[in-house]
Amino acid sequence: MQADYSHTQEAYDKMVDILGKAKQLETMYLLVEEMKEKSCVTLKTIAKLMRRFAGAGKHKDAIKIFDDLGKFGLEKDTESMNLLLDTLCKEKRVEHARGIFLELKKHISPNAHTFNIFIHGWCSANRVDEANWTIQEMKGHGCLPCVISYSTVIQAYCKQSNFSKVYGLLDEMDIQGCTPNVVTYTTIIHYLDKSKRYDEALQVRERMKLTGCKPDTLFYNTLIHVLGRASRLQEATCVFEVEMPMNSIVPNTSTYNTMITMFCHHSQEQAALNVLNDMEKSALCKPDLRTFNPLLKMYFRDGKTDCSLNALLDDMTNKHYLGLDLSTSTLLIHGFCRANKFERAYKIFEDMMKQEITPRYQTCRLLLDVVKQKNMHDTSDRIDRIECVMRQMKKSN
Secondary structure, X not given: XXXXXXXXXXXXXXXXXXXXXXXXXXXXXXXXXXXXXXXXXXXXXXXXXXXXXXHOOOHHHHHHHHXXXXXXXXXXXXXXXXXXXXXXXXXXXXHHHHHHHHHHOOOOOOOHHHHHHHHHHHHXXXXXXXXXXXXXXXXXXXXXXXXXXXXXXXXXXXXXXOHHHHHHHHHHHHHHOOOOOHHHHHHHHHHHHHOOOHHHHHHHHHHHHHHOOOOOHHHHHHHHXXXXXXXXXXXXXXXXXXXXXXXXXXXXXXXXXXXXXXXXXXXXXXXXXXXXXXXXXXXXXXXXXXHHHHHHHHHHHOOOOXXXXXXXXXXXXXXXXXOXXXXXXXXXXXXXXXXXXXXXXXXXXXXXXXXXOOOOHHHHHHHHHHHHHHOOOOHHHHHHHHHHHHHHHHHHO
16 A cells, blocks of 8 residues: 655745746645644745735735644744845835834844844845944844945945045944954955045055955955056056965956956057967966957957957967857957958858847947948848848847
């Protein structure tokens, strides 16, 4: 006689998730009711249930599930409250979540995670002052903000280019004995770089050194980019060739690409090619299209559109087996058009069509103008092809 079969907890939760993703919310809830009869409902199940209802815009239903926790044999406690608050905040309902929290905290104690949920929620809603205030509220409840709490708010202020607030939070972290980590410093330097405040970015680097915070590859990639943009090529090279090996930090593809981009921007062809050669010898990373794009731009800018450019394109396709994507194809078409090499530009356009890569509208417009002006071979056929692509693009938009 065959034994009765019963689904495992994992199988039930998986079915709940699948039904939720498929927007079969009624069926999903009926399944959870079946699970309740078998005492299979856990907080993990409830989390899936609430998130699927909230994701479908049924926030009241998500809240009702929390209200009905007792029916599932579960308690309304800090953990379950955090699940509800996190669900609402991730659905951009942070004000709603805040109102619920103010009611629940009368009989459910919040913890540090509760406040971190709101910090992320306010920052996602671009209401950074509220997130900053939440850090102060957190302290008032006896919860210590961690480096993630501060770093989340710091990143949000960085996005607003409000660096006075950023420095204020760094000072507060020092007072609280909460040491910023490498991610905190990398974030600040990255956004100072975007704002072209290179000297400030390098001052933050010095501040990081004083704290004894250990750099990683991403930090060095950001630092090299800053030094390159500040035209401090010798320092960037020293970081790449001396400081990174000294700290046992292995460069990745992005590190090499950043160095190549820096040298190409300053038309230092041989230095860029030397980095490319080192990259090709690396056992951990190999060149990609982003490696070659700065070199291509440099050759077009410097008018080296014959031997140097041809050799580079040959290496890309025959040595590294890299196919052209939309970005690189666009770069080549525009570059060849500016260099009066119209047949080569159009050949790349044809190759894109064969590979079902749709060119950008601006690229089609450029090619169309060139074909009409230069009276190229098979002019009418080429015009028809380009205009057909442009018509399809307009329809899809």
